[in-house]
Amino acid sequence: MKRTLPLIITFLAGVFVVVTFFIPREPxxxxxxxxxxxxxxxxxxxxxxxxxxxxKHHGRKLARREKDWFYSLxxxxxxxxxxxxxxxxxxxxxxxxxxxxxxxxGGFFWVYKWVMVPLQGTMFALLAFFIASAAYRAFRARTxxxxxxxxxxxxxxxxxxxxxxxxxxxxxxVLLVAAGIHRLLIRKPVFGAVLxxxxxxxxxxxxxxxxxxxxxxxxxxEWLMSVPQTAARRGILIGVTxxxxxxxxxxxxxxxxxxxxxx
Amino acid sequence: xxxxxxxSVIFTQPVAAMQAEAIQTVALQPVANLEAQDTPNDPGGSIxxxxxxxxxxxxVKRYEVYRAESTEGPFEKIVEFLIPTTYYxxxxxxxxxxxxxxxxxxxxxxxxxxxSSKIAGPAIxxxxxxxxxxxxVLVFALIYGGLVILYIEFAKRDRGMFVRRIAxxxxxxxxxxxSTEMGKPIxxxxxxxxxxxxxxxxxxxxxxxxxxxxAQYETRILVPNYDPIVMTAAQETVKQAFLExxxxxxxxxxxITFLTADQFGYAAGVDGxxxxxxxxTVFLQGVFYAEALILAETAHSVGAIQIAGTNMATQLPFFxxxxxxxxxxxxxxxxxxxxxxxxxxLGSLKSEDMAKIITVAIIAVVSIVxxxxxxxxSVSGKNxxxxxxxxxxxxxxxxxxxxxxTS
Numbered sequence: 001m002k003r004t005l006p007l008i009i010t011f012l013a014g015v016f017v018v019v020t021f022f023i024p025r026e027p028x029x030x031x032x033x034x035x036x037x038x039x040x041x042x043x044x045x046x047x048x049x050x051x052x053x054x055x056k057h058h059g060r061k062l063a064r065r066e067k068d069w070f071y072s073l074x075x076x077x078x079x080x081x082x083x084x085x086x087x088x089x090x091x092x093x094x095x096x097x098x099x100x101x102x103x104x105x106g107g108f109f110w111v112y113k114w115v116m117v118p119l120q121g122t123m124f125a126l127l128a129f130f131i132a133s134a135a136y137r138a139f140r141a142r143t144x145x146x147x148x149x150x151x152x153x154x155x156x157x158x159x160x161x162x163x164x165x166x167x168x169x170x171x172x173x174v175l176l177v178a179a180g181i182h183r184l185l186i187r188k189p190v191f192g193a194v195l196x197x198x199x200x201x202x203x204x205x206x207x208x209x210x211x212x213x214x215x216x217x218x219x220x221x222e223w224l225m226s227v228p229q230t231a232a233r234r235g236i237l238i239g240v241t242x243x244x245x246x247x248x249x250x251x252x253x254x255x256x257x258x259x260x261x262x263x
Numbered sequence: 264x265x266x267x268x269x270x271s272v273i274f275t276q277p278v279a280a281m282q283a284e285a286i287q288t289v290a291l292q293p294v295a296n297l298e299a300q301d302t303p304n305d306p307g308g309s310i311x312x313x314x315x316x317x318x319x320x321x322x323v324k325r326y327e328v329y330r331a332e333s334t335e336g337p338f339e340k341i342v343e344f345l346i347p348t349t350y351y352x353x354x355x356x357x358x359x360x361x362x363x364x365x366x367x368x369x370x371x372x373x374x375x376x377x378x379s380s381k382i383a384g385p386a387i388x389x390x391x392x393x394x395x396x397x398x399x400v401l402v403f404a405l406i407y408g409g410l411v412i413l414y415i416e417f418a419k420r421d422r423g424m425f426v427r428r429i430a431x432x433x434x435x436x437x438x439x440x441x442s443t444e445m446g447k448p449i450x451x452x453x454x455x456x457x458x459x460x461x462x463x464x465x466x467x468x469x470x471x472x473x474x475x476x477x478a479q480y481e482t483r484i485l486v487p488n489y490d491p492i493v494m495t496a497a498q499e500t501v502k503q504a505f506l507e508x509x510x511x512x513x514x515x516x517x518x519i520t521f522l523t524a525d526q527f528g529y530a531a532g533v534d535g536x537x538x539x540x541x542x543x544t545v546f547l548q549g550v551f552y553a554e555a556l557i558l559a560e561t562a563h564s565v566g567a568i569q570i571a572g573t574n575m576a577t578q579l580p581f582f583x584x585x586x587x588x589x590x591x592x593x594x595x596x597x598x599x600x601x602x603x604x605x606x607x608x609l610g611s612l613k614s615e616d617m618a619k620i621i622t623v624a625i626i627a628v629v630s631i632v633x634x635x636x637x638x639x640x641s642v643s644g645k646n647x648x649x650x651x652x653x654x655x656x657x658x659x660x661x662x663x664x665x666x667x668x669t670s
Contacts (some may be wrong), residue, residue, distance in 0.1 A: 025390040039459065043524055050491035050521035052529050059519045115526075123527035130585075137563075138584035152593060155406050178443040198289040210287075236592045238622055240574045243596030244461045246402075246615045247412075249411050251464065255607045258468035258599050259458075259496055 007254040014252035054079065085111045144191065147179070152224055159221020165214050167207055172201030290376035291319045291370050299366045302352060304397075307353040308366060317370045317378060319393035320347050327369040328353075334365055334382055354519050386431070400664050406621070408616040418610030426609060431570050432601050435469070438568050442543030448483035449473065450542040451497075452533055453557060454573070455489045455526055456550025458496055462574045466548035466551040467500050468599035469572070470597065473546060474504035478513055486519040487536055489529045494521045527664030531555035534561045547571040548595065551578045559585035569604070572598070577625035633660045 017035070018029040054176040058072035077093075086096040093100065101107025139150040154175075158168045180196025182190075206213045250256035294314040302309035317323055328337035330353065341355060358364070365384035371375050373386050405669065418424050444451045451470055456463040470486070477484045484501060488494035498519045505514040522532040534557065537545070545562035547555070547569065554577040556572075562569050563585060571582035572590030583587045593615065599607035639653030 022394055022401055023392060024304055024306045024394050025392055026306045028438075043457075046491040047524065048491075048493075049495060050488075050524065051523040053491070053494060057517050060517065071535065071539075096513055119531070120525070121530050123557065124553065125555055130556045131581075131631040132558055134581065221476040236576050236579065238619065239591075239593035240576070240596075242407075242615050242618050242622070243593035244574070245407060246411060246611050246618075247461045247465060247596045249408060250608065251461075252609050255415070255611065256464070256468075256502070256599060258471055259464050 003257075003260055006260050007257070011252055011254060016246070018252075051079075082108075082111055147191075147195070152228075155217075156221050156224055159217045159219075159224075161217070164211050165217045169206045169213060169217070170203055173199045173206065175199070176202065184200075264381060282359075284395065286547075288544075290321060290373050291376055292317050293370055293378035293380040294368045295380070297366065297368055297380045297383040297445075299364070299383040301387060301389050302354075302395040304391055307360040307388050308356075308358050309352055309390050310358065310386045310521045311350070311352050312366055312368070313350045314368055314385070316349060319370070319372075319378070322372050323370045323654065324349070324373045325371050327371060329367045329369065330355075331365045331367075332363065334384070338365075339610055358388055360390060366435040392494060395623070407614070407618050410617050411560060411611050414617070415610035416534055418606040418613065423608070424609045424613060426597075426601060426612060429590065429594050429597065429601055431590040431594065432469075432598055433571060434568075434570055434577045434588050435472055435602075436476055438544040438546075438570055439473060439480060439482060441568055442477075443480040443482045445543040447543035448485050448540055449477055449544045449545040449546070450483060450533075450537060450562075450567070451486045451548070453488065453490075453493050453497070453549035454547065454551035455554065456493070457490050458492045460550050463493055463549045465598055467496060467573070468602065469546065469548050471500050471504045472598075472602045474501040475508045478505040478508035478510040481510070481513060483515070484518060485536060485540065486544065487522045487529075487533050488520065489498060489522065489526075491521050491524075494519060526552065526554055530557045533558055537561050537565050537567070539564045542567050543567045546572075547582070548590070551575055556581040556585060562586075629660070629663050632656060632663065636660045 017032060019033045022183075023029060024260055047080040053115075055076070058075050059068075061069050062076065085106055086108045088106065089098055089101040089104075090096040092098075096108045099108075099109060102109040102113055104110055135153075139147065139153060140146060151172075154172045158172065161168055176199030177196050178199075180192045180194070180199060182193060183192030247256065249258075277607070294317050297312065297314040299310055299312050302311045307565065312328065325343050326348055327343045328341050328351055328517075330341050331338040341353060342351060344351075349655070353366075355366075363385035364387070365382050365385065368380045368384050371377050408649075416461075439449060446664070451473060455467050458464070474484055476482075486494075486497045486501065488497060498516055501519055502514050502516075505511050522529050537558075542562075542565070545558075545567040547558055548571070551573050553574075555573070559569060559571060559582060569586040570588045571586040572595040573579060574592050574595060576592070579589065579591060580636055583591075591628065597612050597615075598610040599605075636653060636656035636659075639649055639656055642649065
């Protein structure tokens with residue numbers, strides 16, 4: 001029964017929501033929105049579960065002086081410190097969400113603006129360095145696929161330049177020739193020759209027809225983004241959509257049960 | 264000569280103004296073909312109005328829409344427009360279903376002259392039982408639902424159904440084994456999805472497999488969470504998996520914790536755990552946004568083998584660039600069928616392939632019809648046969664497009 005009841009509820013709720021999707025008449029038409037409101041209300045209460053887990057986990061580490069207990073202390077201070085800031089602002093203004101607390105040291109919005117936002121910004125800023133390191137690994141022209149990725153990426157970057165298309169393309173040509181020579185040296189003659197010839201050809205074309213290169217670079221970039229990139233993306237999206245529908249049908253019919261424990 | 268010019272300016276300006284005034288004082292021609300009808304595919308309480316602009320639209324200052332409950336009135340102004348408008352949806356909260364309403368549109372000139380349209384009505388607002396705009400969705404859902412059930416039946420009879428290899432799922436056992444050999448824990452992240460996300464549900468089935476193997480190999484598994492409900496589901500899943508593996512004694516609830524419901528706070532927390540615990544294997548399965556690469560690159564920096572999977576098309580390139588294995592979109596949803604080899608699950612997987620074939624066929628047919636129509640329109644010239652054929656093909660294309668693009 002412990003396993004059957006959730007399956008029955010899932011089936012009824014799933015079928016009901018699917019049916020109401022096609023019925024605009026009230027009360028069916030607004031049911032989806034109403035259920036979303038219920039879900040967000042329930043979501044608010046479930047945060048208590050999370051806070052309970054957080055306090056228990058870090059409280060235990062702190063009490064037992066486990067490894068890295070200092071980080072647990074910082075976490076708990078952060079949690080209770082923010083709570084205290086909210087209570088103080090609430091006591092003063094009747095609501096913790098008072099914008100005037102922005103300019104008061106220790107106010108709820110002060111904590112948000114001067115602690116939380118900079119920390120979020122710091123984490124987001126790390127992304128730039130991570131993109132560079134991931135791109136370095138992905139674009140190393142070790143295989144044919146990686147080389148294609150590298151060339152496509154450089155062409156897109158060159159196509160988006162407002163100036164300096166010729167020098168940038170020449171750098172690409174030199175890189176291709178260098179990669180080709182490297183491949184020749186590590187006994188991959190065909191791949192190496194293709195890269196070197198492509199590099200020399202690209203360099204010669206740019207030097208011979210500089211105006212055409214400046215005109216064509218944005219067009220090539222546009223084509224790469226709107227044809228191969230969009231085609232691949234749509235293929236993935238169709239797969240994802242069909243997979244989502246199949247998974248939903250499996251859940252509604254009770255075939256997919258991995259999310260329900262039998263303990 | 265100069266005097267003549269001055270006189271002409273003095274006398275012609277008032278004359279022009281008088282002519283304009285004369286035009287303004289004559290009644291304006293009203294809007295034409297005013298129609299009022301129930302708004303289709305709605306929950307009721309709404310009436311659609313449409314009309315054609317007045318021939319004197321250049322002289323019109325504003326359009327006023329009036330409503331009454333009988334032809335005799337009284338007509339009440341419900342809205343006015345200062346720009347030329349040809350439609351309006353009356354969704355006034357005072358509008359009642361199954362009641363007759365009459366409408367009139369007045370045009371008002373700059374000097375207050377008016378032109379009233381013929382009265383349209385009676386129009387009755389009614390709620391509908393079926394949204395015809397969603398017919399294509401219903402047809403596709405019925406076909407797809409039918410295929411799923413059909414292939415599940417096939418799979419029950421044919422147990423040797425072929426499923427292509429998915430490298431990311433095949434590597435799970437190897438990755439867990441690696442962590443065991445290195446004596447390091449496994450880290451599993453659902454990203455910042457909720458339990459209402461299908462990708463999170465799919466990730467739970469992978470967690471179950473990973474946890475079962477981890478229990479068999481006596482390896483610790485860490486699951487930091489963004490959402491408390493996902494945390495509860497993950498705790499239940501891991502507990503169940505440890506029980507199935509015959510090692511419930513190894514289950515530690517404190518390893519499956521809530522971190523924070525803030526995106527970058529979560530990324531910072533998981534990164535911290537990675538740097539302190541140095542996991543041998545990291546699973547990034549579920550819904551990810553900008554934190555995807557932050558997590559993947561940190562995992563790489565601590566030397567962990569990474570198996571990622573998401574349905575977020577924008578994050579897939581990051582995972583492909585940074586991780587050892589990536590489950591691309593639908594492969595994530597195929598995980599439970601692939602790992603459990605349950606005939607019912609495999610059947611639904613097979614139905615996905617059939618639906619994909621149908622989808623591609625529809626896209627191909629509509630594209631070909633559209634292309635042929637465009638070619639015929641450009642080459643037909645004065646050839647009557649080609650012209651009518653082109654019209655037929657273009658009509659067919661528009662019908663198909665209209666049916667498929669309703670939502």
